[in-house]
Structures are given as structure tokens and as C-alpha cells.
Amino acid sequence: MSTLRRIDDEVRSYHWFVKALMVVVLVGAVAAMLRFVYGLGATTNLNDTYPWGLWISFDVVTAVPLAAGAFTLGAIVHCFNIKKLEPLVRPSIVTGFLGYSLVSVGLLLDLGQPQRAWHVLWYWNVHSPMFEVSMCIMLYTTVLFLEFLEPVAQKFGWKVSLRLLRWLEMPLAIAAAAISTLHQSSLGTFFLIAVDKLHSLWYNPLLPLLFWVSAICSGMCIIILEATACHKWMGEPNEGLLLRTLSKILPWTLGAYLALRVYSLVLLSVGPFFNRPWLTLSFLLEVGVGFLVPFIMFCNKAVRENDSRRALAAGLVVFGLVLNRFNVSMFGMMDPQNPYFPTAIESLVTLSIIAAHILFFVLIAKYFPIFEHHPETVDYRIPHRPVKTAGVSGQSAGRG
Amino acid sequence: MSFNRDFSRDGTFLIDLTKCTGCRGCQVACKQWNQLPAEHTEFFSGEGYQNPPAMSEYTYTRIKFRDYQKNGQHEFAFYKEMCMHCNEPACASVCPVGAFEKTAEGPVFYKDNRCIGCRFCMIACPFGVPKYEWSKALPLVKKCTGCLERVKEGLHPACATTCPTAITYGPRDEMIKLGKERLLKSPERYVQKAYGYQEAGGTSVIYLTALPFDELGFKQVTKRALPEYTWEALRLVPGIFLTAGAGLSALAWITHRRERLRQELEKERAALAAEEAKEDQE
Ligand code: SF4
Numbered sequence A: 001m002s003t004l005r006r007i008d009d010e011v012r013s014y015h016w017f018v019k020a021l022m023v024v025v026l027v028g029a030v031a032a033m034l035r036f037v038y039g040l041g042a043t044t045n046l047n048d049t050y051p052w053g054l055w056i057s058f059d060v061v062t063a064v065p066l067a068a069g070a071f072t073l074g075a076i077v078h079c080f081n082i083k084k085l086e087p088l089v090r091p092s093i094v095t096g097f098l099g100y101s102l103v104s105v106g107l108l109l110d111l112g113q114p115q116r117a118w119h120v121l122w123y124w125n126v127h128s129p130m131f132e133v134s135m136c137i138m139l140y141t142t143v144l145f146l147e148f149l150e151p152v153a154q155k156f157g158w159k160v161s162l163r164l165l166r167w168l169e170m171p172l173a174i175a176a177a178a179i180s181t182l183h184q185s186s187l188g189t190f191f192l193i194a195v196d197k198l199h200s201l202w203y204n205p206l207l208p209l210l211f212w213v214s215a216i217c218s219g220m221c222i223i224i225l226e227a228t229a230c231h232k233w234m235g236e237p238n239e240g241l242l243l244r245t246l247s248k249i250l251p252w253t254l255g256a257y258l259a260l261r262v263y264s265l266v267l268l269s270v271g272p273f274f275n276r277p278w279l280t281l282s283f284l285l286e287v288g289v290g291f292l293v294p295f296i297m298f299c300n301k302a303v304r305e306n307d308s309r310r311a312l313a314a315g316l317v318v319f320g321l322v323l324n325r326f327n328v329s330m331f332g333m334m335d336p337q338n339p340y341f342p343t344a345i346e347s348l349v350t351l352s353i354i355a356a357h358i359l360f361f362v363l364i365a366k367y368f369p370i371f372e373h374h375p376e377t378v379d380y381r382i383p384h385r386p387v388k389t390a391g392v393s394g395q396s397a398g399r400g
Numbered sequence B: 001m002s003f004n005r006d007f008s009r010d011g012t013f014l015i016d017l018t019k020c021t022g023c024r025g026c027q028v029a030c031k032q033w034n035q036l037p038a039e040h041t042e043f044f045s046g047e048g049y050q051n052p053p054a055m056s057e058y059t060y061t062r063i064k065f066r067d068y069q070k071n072g073q074h075e076f077a078f079y080k081e082m083c084m085h086c087n088e089p090a091c092a093s094v095c096p097v098g099a100f101e102k103t104a105e106g107p108v109f110y111k112d113n114r115c116i117g118c119r120f121c122m123i124a125c126p127f128g129v130p131k132y133e134w135s136k137a138l139p140l141v142k143k144c145t146g147c148l149e150r151v152k153e154g155l156h157p158a159c160a161t162t163c164p165t166a167i168t169y170g171p172r173d174e175m176i177k178l179g180k181e182r183l184l185k186s187p188e189r190y191v192q193k194a195y196g197y198q199e200a201g202g203t204s205v206i207y208l209t210a211l212p213f214d215e216l217g218f219k220q221v222t223k224r225a226l227p228e229y230t231w232e233a234l235r236l237v238p239g240i241f242l243t244a245g246a247g248l249s250a251l252a253w254i255t256h257r258r259e260r261l262r263q264e265l266e267k268e269r270a271a272l273a274a275e276e277a278k279e280d281q282e
């Protein structure tokens, strides 16, 4: 009784915004139940013309690149050894872990036979990009879970596992980057099969590569947005200095993306390109506002060093990425005479997935050492000879 | 995937639409053989006289009608829509659980006990064939079976058996030969092309028509087998995985080693400096 009481009191003490998020998540959960009771046909606007809708376009195709920050930062910090950025790794891992868990939820909701999801593990089809992405998502969620265990172990003072996890940090970061490279790009491969269906502004053989590079860009931008927001609204420390370093990398990746995009459009695609005004507009918004403008902004030192302008530029990249994924997976394949709109239930479920992401992030940040982790002083070398055991427990406790 | 298999003996439909009378016996035979319920439809709910308005979970094949003018006369042209039983099916290549199989007999068979319901097959099929059981809580995919059970027993598919005029069924090479003969013999009767001969890399349904294909509602489809488009990227997967893994490991090793050396050097220098300081003191 008293535990319930305590939980109740705790929840009551939350900020109204957190409570509002909880309500949205609950409503979404009910909407998701309706889908299982009444079926996809009754609750969504999916049909034989539009077998994929909002849930695939957002919950899977868009959410996965938005959660790419974890592997990008892991590689930057642990492989490129830019250790300065280490404090950003934990929040990005939490984001990634939440993101991928929710992608799995979205995917299960969308499957017609979710109880058979395990079939993917049993009946392999290596020719299927969907097989590849599903396998990677399962593997990568496991990796993220292991990485996420570190603050958990620290919170509960499990010293041995903390040491083990710390030792695993590097191999996990490498595995994360390799697995992510595969599935981020394979999401692009999905649409290579849509020859003659996807509009030429987006269809080209480089789609997988473009998906990968843009995922890297947006992953970093999400970290910028997240850290800025946490500083502003949650009273977390200002990571401005680190974000400045991070945003120095962005002109390179965004520039590479734009160059690849132009190359693939000019040399690898066959028109017609500008035959559909709405698609042209969507394309211009995506590439212009979503990639070109922030590229120019990030090239500018004044933008990189100003917290709010940097966040704005990052926001534009996220906008560009979302629009790009929708253009590829939805708008670019739509029949203008008979367009698709999501139902209220579809929209609610997606909305509550976003809300769940923010909610869980806030709660985890509240109860686990996500931001306090500033290990500038920590020695991150892989121990090349065993450390004497006497010092270990004290040392690892001190490390957090 | 059956890249480079020989498809010439696969059971194939040769559908001569100039001989089709629009009786729709095939539609009825298909429903009967597959025990598919009737649909509640209205006349003229689709583009013309055709009914039902589209293929669906209950309708695997359907005759499309097109009326047009020829020498001041009203004429009808028809198009029998169905699964094309592609030689290298897009549906089979994208399915994560391999629920589709191009059988040795010719038909592309759907194993409904495997399907997880991701509907990628519906996105991938260039002809828009697989349909979904939208009415159900746990739906499956539905499409023409090519009457695999009948074909295995040496029978012809239900629609081909019923059709009084237009459908011939037999090995692919013979059907192609027959089609070519007809195009040569009466060039005034046909568009000089057989749809399905090369479409999507070749299919087990081949059409001859009098009207241009696009006017009848045939889709413009690439001549390359669709699985090649995705395989071009997917075949790189193991290589990319190994390169990324090894590359990053090497990078990590180098950067960390460099750092270790630097720190050791610093330590040595510090030690040296300390010693010197000590000596100075003494
Ligand atoms: S027509 Fe479509 S469903 Fe039929 S075999 Fe070809 S790809 Fe598969």
C-alpha cells in the first residue's frame, strides 16, 4: 500500500507536461488495442492501393534514422577518439534504445500477423531488405540495451557488471556502427524495388547510401536538439561547448549528402522530374529548407556558437529528414487522384509513440545518471594488461 | 531465389485478348475452384462494364472492359487481370520470411502459414497483384494461385479450362512459339508485341492484344527482373558489415594507441623532470 502511495505521490509531483504526455500515451494505447480488436481495415485507411501508411512511413522509416545519434556518437567518441564528446553518449544511447524499442512496437502494430514476428528468425530470406532490417533492428536493440545497462548498473551500484560493461563499451560501439550502417541503408533498399512506382525525384540506385548519410546527419541533429531542450526545460547542464564541436562535423556530412543527392539526381536518374507541382514543392522544401539552408548555417561559425541558432539549424535538418522519408515512402508513390490520409486512430497511435518517447526519456533522465556523466578524468584506454584487483572496485565506483 | 533457372518448361498462360469475348467464365471458374465468396458490387462502380471494380481478397482474376470506336462502330476490348507468375517474382524476393515460391511447375505459390503480414509483397509487385484481407483482425495475403494443385495433378488451371476461346496453357517455350506464329500470321490483327515475354524479366502469363497495351490498362513495367534492383545493394551487405567493423576497429586501435603512447611519453617526461628536479635539489 505504502509503495503505491509513494508512486502516487511521486506521479502527482510531476510537471503538467509530463502528465499530459502520460495521458496521450494512454489514449494511444487504447487506440492500438482497437486495431487488434477490429483489424487493420476498420481502424486504418490502408487498402490494396496503400498497403503501407503512416505507421510504416513514420514509426519505422522515419523513426529509425532519427534514432541514429547513438551509433554516430559512439563511433565519433570511441573510434575517432574525440573523447570530449563523451558526455553526450549516454543521452544518445537512451534516445536510441527508446527509439528502437518504439520502432518495434510500431512494426508489431502494423504487422497483420504480429504473433508470428519470430518467423523472421526462423525462415530466412537474405534477398529481402525487410529481413535484413528486422534482423538488424533486433540485434541493435540488444546492443543498445547492453549499452543502456551502464547507467542502470551505476545507479544500483552493481560494480562488477559496471566494469564489464565499461570494458564492452568499445566493441559494442563498433558493433552498433556496423549494424546501423546496414539497416539504415537497407531501409533505402526497400524502395529500390518500387521501380516505376516511386517518383524519379527520389528513385535512384543510390537510395541506400543516401539514407545512411542522411541518418548520420539527423542523428547528430537530434542530439543537439535534445541537449538544448534538456538544458532549457529540465535544468540539465548546458552542453553548448560540446554541441559546438559536434556541429563542426555537420557541414561535412550535410555537404556529402547534398553532393550525393545532386550526383544521383543529375547522373543516375531518368526523368520526368518536375511534372507534378506538389511533389516539386515537397522536393524543394526537403532539399532546400531541410538540407541546403542548414548546411549553409552550420558552415557559419556564428551559428554554431549560438545555442538557439544552432538548435534552429538542427531542427531544419530533422524537418528535411522527416520530409525526405515521407516523400520516399508515401508522397512519391501516391496516386494524386486517390490520395491517402491516415485515420484518427492511425494518427493517435503515432502521436502517442512520439509522446512515449519523450515521456520515457524524461523519466529515465530523472531517475538515472544520464547527464551527470562527465568522465573527462576517466581513463578510456582498453586496459592492455590486467589492472590489479585491489584497486578495481574503488576505481570503477569512482569512475561514474 | 532462382536466378538463371531455365523457365522454358514452366506452365504458362497464353492469353489472346483478340479472342476474348468477355464472357467472364474465367472469373466464375476461379471463384468456384478457390471457394471464394461473391462480392456485393454495383454495376458501373468501376471504370466501365467491368464488375467487380477491382481485384480483391475475394477476386483473384477479373476481366477489364474497354469500349472504343472502330470505323464508326462500338467495339469492346478486354484484359484479363491476374497474377503474372513472374519468372523472378518481386513478391518472393522482398518477403522477409520467404512466403512466396516460384514452383518448378510455374505458378508462384503463397505459403500462408509463414506470412507475418508486413505487406511488402504488395508494395513490390509491379503488377499490383497481391491483395489483403482487410476485413480480418489477423489478415493474410490473397492472390491467384495459378491453380498449383490442379497443375501438379496434370490438369490445367480452372480459368484456362473454362475459357472457350482465348486462353491456352502449356510450357513457356511452346506458348512463346505459338504467340509468335500468331503475330506473324495475322499482323493486322495484333499489336506486334507480347506482354509478359520480357516484362519484369519474363512471366508465366503472356498476352496478345489488338489495342496498344497501355490503352487497355496494362502497366508499363521494366524489362529487368525486379529482384535484381534490390540485390544490387543487398549483395554488398556482408562486405559492408566486415569493412565497417574492421575499419572502425582498426581506427579505434590506432587512435587509442596513439593516445597511450602520448600519455606514456608525458609520464616519462614528467618522471624525468621530477628526477632532474630532485638532482637539482641535491
Ligand atoms: S505478378 Fe506480382 S504477385 Fe504475381 S508473381 Fe509477379 S510479383 Fe508476385
Ligand code: SF4
Pocket: B094, B095, B096, B097, B098, B099, B100, B114, B115, B116, B117, B118, B119, B120, B121, B122, B141
Ligand atoms: S505480407 Fe506476408 S507474404 Fe507479403 S511480404 Fe510480408 S510476410 Fe511475405
